Amino acid sequence: MPTVTTAVRSGKTALARRSVVVTAVLGVVAFAAFVLSMMVGSVWLGAGEVLGSLFRVTVDRGTDFIVLDLRLPQATSALTVGFALGVSGTLFQQLLRNPLAAPDFVGVSSGASVAAVAGIVVYGAGGLAVPAMAVVGALVSAVLMYVLAFRDGLSGYRFILVGIGVSAFMIGVVGYLLTRADLHDARQAMHWLIGSVGQAGPTELRVLMVVLVALVPVAMLLQRQLRALELGDDLARGLGTRVEWARFALIALPVVLIGLATAVAGPIQFVALVAGPVAARLLRPAPGGVLAAGFTGAAVLLMADMVARHVLPTELPTGVVTGAVGAPYLLWLLATANREGVGG
Template identity: 40%
Template structure:
């Protein structure tokens, strides 16, 4: 007599299958990210063998190699690694929490808030480093609060929040343009390079705030990953399942904004990484397990791959933000068309 699996056994088998898929996809993304990190260290005007790169990283002084690897390529790679992870995780968090693929820091104005504060510090105060990072974080949080209060109305609406965010973004972009117009000529190239989103000129001394923020905030969001996925079901469903929605949202928003603001202050607003990473990660890992870590790894892959393409695929070298913008803009247009057809806009 054939024994048919019970419902519990069928559910557990499906869960094991989804877990294996999550582990496989996450592992492959991690391997791809590591491969791109190695490529960032090996490739440049001169291609160095891995053995020499490892010797330079260990502290051995090799003529030409040590300077190129430790001073130029290593900071560039680390900036792309941690900024890409921050953009990916923060974008996925906002999209999942607000249940809308348009609800990411680039589209709803959070990145523009951090950018405006950073440009003000660069071109008006002539500040840098910790001052720019602090101003970017404060401005990012202030932008979130402003968007939330302006979008409340009689009842909270995600669509209204997105529209308000787009309006705030347009206003902040105008502020940035004004700051550039009144700034001195010597500050404009720095601000423009920064606004484009670039890993050029990254220095190890500028990276500790970014690294520390990611190492603190990313685990917080990862630990809240299950609650984040439950929030996607809606306010009432999340509350009925025991999630403290207000506290969870506050923690997720503060951690995400801190990461996105510090990353923006370090590399500039690299376009569309936070917009693309979440949907790609969800498509790859499927449902059932948190996409926080996969989204971060997708962000790393997007940033490092785009930077390599910008450096070596064309006669003219392009900043990483130009390449990610070329990738993200068509997807944004496609998404807007699809949402309009479904009546979600």
């Protein structure tokens, strides 16, 4: 018996060590992409120049202007939005036990889009009003899906099907709002709907950063309840988990994150869908992955933004690149999930 106990403890230690190492490496990759995004541009800078300006080690007015005033806001937007998308995506996927259960795929982002576009087109909203309305829209959409999908418990597959229907309805509402808008408001709304990390204002970005600092530790604390829910409702109740309250918290938290991320950058597609499975493959068989998925989402969005701005012949919104890369991934994921019996 001591030998078995020692082996179990050794296995847990190895898994914990792998989780820490993989998460740390992904964090370094995300930070490297963050720095690189401020190095490239019409004026190329060295990594030392960027780091010196960021941490105020060196003082050069020209470099400080390029780094702090011109490039840091967009890089910070890509970092925080990508992190929020990665965290929200992996929470949804783990809770519903389905790799297709990303917030942007099941209607949460569409709900945020409807509210934000309504604010822009109907009420002429700006500043903090747009992110506030986006969060409300995401919450309303999530509650609607939860009510429609709940039948003596919540089935991940049923939730996804309901979410796809809600998403189609919300997209129709967005189209109707655009047809009723004047040309200026319609252009502004269409630019926002494509998704671009360069359109965030300082107020919206600051709100997202504060919410991330507040909610990511909560998400990490909820990992224990999440692992219990993955065993099924009956076993989770046997382990002392208040199933419906835990599920409500685990849905509400990513909904708030996706609503704010959508308000800051528009509905960036596929990052939330991709980040969780990539992080899970790197962590396997270690459990968890909230931070790892967040760092993966941040790195993916930073690199997609660099491609959109500097690699393509014409500068494009970030959402165009994530959509072009994410669509083939979605087709591959659907085919793989069906072969493995996960896709329903």
